[in-house]
Amino acid sequence: MSKLHISYNQIHKLISATVDKYQFVENFKPDLIVAIGGGGFIPARILRTFLKSASDRKNIPIQAIGLNLYEELPTHQDSDEEGVPEKPGQVVQKTQWLNFGGSDSLVSLLGRRILIVDEVDDTRKTLAYAVDELRKDIIKQEELRGMKPGESNTQIGIFVIHNKNKEKLGVLPEDVMAHYYPAANMDDVWLVYPWDAIDIDTHTEKAENKQ
Template identity: 35%
Template sequence: MEQYNFTYNDIHNTIRTSAEKIKASGFEPDYLLAIGGGGLIPARIMRTYINKPILIVSLSRYSDETGTAPSETPVKLQWLETDTNLDGKKVLVIDEVDDERTTLQFTLNHLYDTHPETEFAAFVVHNKLKEKKGTLPERLSHFFTGEDIHDYWINYAWDAENIDQFGKK
């Protein structure tokens, strides 16, 4: 099976370049919003270049306790506090990969439902070049991708059980 092994350096460099593109676009977020778990580390790296507070939402794509049965619809595990006032703000939603697009669709639709006066943009480190099951909301002001890649399995450094062996052939 074809696969990618992305090191921390790979991710950091991709996000640095992407932050420059985001700034050049004129989109200046008031907040970064990480989709946990995969978006947590990219959001923190993005904060190095776009120094704004990080908010977090967490979803699960698995419908049972063993983590083996993919769910068609993500389930909210952690969401924004109801007193988080985002009205009139700009928020950059961050995740590691746009694979089927169901996570981005679910997250953005719920964000728009609860924060209709907020301008949202999205950033993914990797966008898989394939047909997507989900769609991005028409209201989304910008969709930024760090790198477009083939539809191969992705191994991220933060998922490695043995980081000393990660990426070695």
């Protein structure tokens, strides 16, 4: 599978341009970011900078969840190659989730405009899983408050740096797709992100040369 290196600068500028392009501070008005780790953490933090600057409001809180689908492919032991493509596993593994519901609850989801952030939408399995689980939590919280499902009018939107143009294995509900904001739409190549680089200078050079 061919690869494309992406630099920190390219990511930063893409995120900035996307906030302007979709005007989603005005259109979606996110008030809670849920970052899918590990790849969603750095984009979420950069995005928060531009959301704050566009809305002139205080920082939007970022909550973290951990989901894992991809497995490393075996490489030669003496290989020092970076950014080796991985293959998707069968099921998404939940390694970390939101803390809510009990008396020690940290996050109320009800009535929020939740923006899920990840770096890449590939097969879409991870995003579909995240939305599904989040919706279950919203319904649980509504039940706890004696509300019917959907009564709290909690909204979910999605921001990704890269969406790959390909057949998707995961399906997102229509109301979520209405607030789906990819910074860039890409061919189906393996994207090598700067946080996976061992040698960041070589990585950045390749990214600048569109390699």
